[in-house]
Amino acid sequence: MNLIDKKVTHERFGTGNIVRFNDSRIEIKFGTEKKxxxxxxxxxxxLVLHDQDAAxxxxxxxxxxxxxxxxxxLKREEEKELQQKKQELRLEHEKLMKNHKLHPQSQMVFWCYxxxxxxxxxxxxxFSDEIKSGKNQGKPNKPIRLHQNSAVLLTARDSAMPExxxxxxxxxxxxEECTGRQCEDGMVxxxxxxxxPLTEQESAQMHFWKYYINEKTPDKMTWNTGKYRYFDNLWMAQILRDIVSLKSDPKEKELAQQFFGHFCKMNQIxxxxxPQPDGALMRH
Known part of the structure; x- marks a missing residue:
């Protein structure tokens, strides 16, 4: 759009002609004076532009x-709301967890036979199983990382299935009142x-290894021993988010959304x- 030499009328300075403009400034000559x-x-x-096409x-x-x-x-407001939400989460979390240091891997995945x-x-x-060796052999295995921010993921595979x-x-x-150290009998x-709970159809769409990675062997999908293992808080958040998307029943979806919101609050997420899931299954 070319506005050079176009005639304009200013409410205070009268009629003039445009002599220069860019994306942020315009210069107009009124008689012998430029503004x-x-x-x-x-x-x-x-300011009114006389040329109708240009106007x-x-x-x-x-x-x-x-x-x-x-x-x-709108972006500034969203960023402001996000920062406010972060602050609220921090304060809420401090209140709930003031005597407990949040562990980044305080979630349990359990192998259901x-x-x-x-x-x-x-x-x-x-049941977190028994200790297999040592002086405490036979005693319940306390899941000591579990706290109010922890969730337990129930998983299974049929014997004929690959891991x-x-x-x-x-x-x-x-x-709400439980911590892993209090699980004297090993029951969580x-x-x-x-x-x-997930239906058979829902469960078939929720592959554990889509989210989980073995730290020592990130490209392998193996579960050799033990009834449970700990895993990353963010991975559990990814799983809960996907369950929310998966649920179609309105009541179940609402509960899943509430669960997800509560979990994120408790884990300062x-x-x-x-992020999107990046488990071992996504790397094959």
Whole structure:
């Protein structure tokens, strides 16, 4: 759009001609005097362009600029809200966990044998198994990392399946009053509300190794010994987010969303900052 030499009328300085302009400034000559203004803001309220075709193009430009400003303002507001949410999460977390240092891997994934699946999904509790050797052999194995921020992921694979096909059966938060050190009998009880079973169809879509990586052998999918292992808080957040997307029943979806929100709050995780899954299965 060429505005050079176009005639304008200013409410205070009268009629003049445009001599120079760029994306942010415009210079107009009124008689022997030149004035600079903010472009295109000066038009509309204070300055009128005589050329109708140019005025029409200018009007479109002003609308575009206004849209850009509104978008920038919206981004600033969103960033402000995000920072405020982070602060609220920090304060809430400090209140809830003031006597507990948050471990970055305080989630439990449990291998449900066939005979354990029904109890795990009906009673919502698992047994962390016995200590296999040493002076405490035979005693319950305390899952010491578990705390109020922890969730227990229930997984299984049929004996005929390869390990890469391990699927997720359900998930629950640990009991509101429970910590791993208190699990004297090795039983890990569930939260009174946050329990999410998966149907067979849903479970078939939730592959454990989509999210999980063995630190020592990141490209291999092996689970050689033990009933459970700890894993990353962010991986659990990814799983819960995907379960929310998977659920179609409105009540189940609402509970899954509440569970996800509670989990993120307890683990100081911002939903928008959760990365996409990058487990061993995604690398093959």
């Amino acid at each position: 600079r203004f903010v472009f295109p803001d000066v038009f509309g309220k204070h 029409h193009s200018l009007k479109k430009l002003i609308k575009e600029k206004e849209s850009e400003r509104e978008e920038e303002e 066939p005979e354990e699946r029904h109890r795990a999904l009906s009673e919502w509790t698992v 890469k096909d391990r699927r997720i059966l359900g998930v629950y938060m640990v009991n 009880p569930s939260h009174s509300v946050y329990r999410l 911002i939903e928008q900052e959760i």
